Amino acid sequence: xxxxxxxxxxxxxxxxxxxxxxxxxxxxxxxxxxxxxxxxxxxxxxxxxxxxxxxxxxxxxxxxxxxxxxxxxxxxxxxxxxxxxxxxxxxxxxxxxxxxxxxxxxxxxxxxxxxxxxxxxxxxxxxxxxxxxxxxxxxxxxxxxxxxxxxxxxxxxxxxxxxxxxxxxxxxxxxxxxxxxxxxxxxxxxxxxxxxxxxxxxxxxxxxxxxxxxxxxxxxxxxxxxxxxxxxxxxxxxxxxxxxxx
Ligand code: 6GU
Numbered sequence: 001x002x003x004x005x006x007x008x009x010x011x012x013x014x015x016x017x018x019x020x021x022x023x024x025x026x027x028x029x030x031x032x033x034x035x036x037x038x039x040x041x042x043x044x045x046x047x048x049x050x051x052x053x054x055x056x057x058x059x060x061x062x063x064x065x066x067x068x069x070x071x072x073x074x075x076x077x078x079x080x081x082x083x084x085x086x087x088x089x090x091x092x093x094x095x096x097x098x099x100x101x102x103x104x105x106x107x108x109x110x111x112x113x114x115x116x117x118x119x120x121x122x123x124x125x126x127x128x129x130x131x132x133x134x135x136x137x138x139x140x141x142x143x144x145x146x147x148x149x150x151x152x153x154x155x156x157x158x159x160x161x162x163x164x165x166x167x168x169x170x171x172x173x174x175x176x177x178x179x180x181x182x183x184x185x186x187x188x189x190x191x192x193x194x195x196x197x198x199x200x201x202x203x204x205x206x207x208x209x210x211x212x213x214x215x216x217x218x219x220x221x222x223x224x225x226x227x228x229x230x231x232x233x234x235x236x237x238x239x240x241x242x243x244x245x246x
Contacts, residue, residue, distance in 0.1 A: 001107065001162055004033040004073050004084075005151060006066070007114040008048055012148045021156065024165040033073075037061075040068035049117050058118035066113065066124040073111055074132055084109035085133045088125060089147030089154070093136030096154055098177035100137070104154075105161035112154070114147035182226060184217035 005013055013034045016022065024030040038046040041064075049059035074084060085107050094100075104110060111132075113120070128134050139150045160166050176183040187198040201213045222229050 001029070001105075001159075002031045002033070002084075002109040003155060003159075004035060004109075004111045005114065005155075006035045006037055006069050006073070006112065007148055007151075008037050008116060009114075009146075009148055010034045010036045013152070015152075016155065020165055021159045024159060024162065027164065029162060029164050030159055035069050035073070037065050037069055040065040040072075052118065056118070060118055061115055061120040061124075063121040063124050063127075066120060067127065070111070070113070070124075070128060074128075076131075078132065080129075080131050081133060083132055084111045085135065086111045086113065086128050087151075087154070088113045088115060088120065088134070088136050089139070089150035090115065090119070090136040091138050091141075091143055093138040095141075096137050096139055096150075096157070098157070101154070101157040101161055104158045110158070112147070112151045114151055116146040179218075180229060181218040181222045182229070184214040184221070 007013070013032075016025070016032060021030060025032055037048055041047060047062070048065055049061050052058070052060045070086075074086075078084070085104070087104075087110060089112065113124075125134055125136070137150075137154065139153055144150060161172065163169070166172055172178065174183065187202060191198050191203060199213065201209055204210070
């Protein structure tokens with residue numbers, strides 16, 4: 001997979017040299033390009049923002065540098081619905097989920113455009129949408145100063161789902177959210193530590209009983225911490241969605 005990131009803080013993404021994703025890059029599974037938006041400016045101060053039309057607080061990112069940098073990344077020959085998928089992290093976007101990470105992990109080219117300040121001129125989204133698929137994606141219902149942290153989280157969640165990035169693919173299955181539930185608690189040696197014992201069933205060697213215990217623990221934890229994950233009611237119709245898979 002090819003990943004391009006546009007940002008005014010390219011150093012922010014230096015950490016992608018290390019850990020699992022760094023290894024995946026060395027192995028050629030992930031190809032990463034980080035682009036400094038300021039390199040696409042033409043004025044002496046390398047200006048990327050300006051005051052909003054219509055007034056209001058804060059600054060808005062100007063369209064011209066975005067147009068320049070995206071011209072360099074998007075292939076003019078690509079059909080809009082083939083080619084790269086362009087993602088703009090935004091608190092106004094659809095919420096990023098494990099299901100979306102799985103879907104995005106099947107793409108061959110992702111482009112992330114990190115906004116700062118009060119956002120990016122709307123015409124950047126509109127123009128980009130004439131030549132590529134565009135999605136606005138939010139990490140959740142809270143406000144970050146810019147898209148960089150969100151992109152880091154998305155790249156990690158997506159990257160680890162690309163075949164070959166995580167050594168043992170089984171470790172991808174038994175995780176929170178993969179089956180729609182939170183994961184069960186886990187334990188390792190010693191069997192007794194500071195007066196706290198590992199649940200005896202996990203030492204029993206009875207794989208069926210262990211699987212049943214884990215399932216119960218998942219359901220109990222999900223009911224307690226994230227009841228919204230269990231057949232949430234549709235806000236308008238009150239209709240129950242499909243239950244998490246078993
Ligand atoms: Cl993707 N961007 C920003 N700036 N804030 C956020 C977010 C994204 N997701 C949640 N809050």
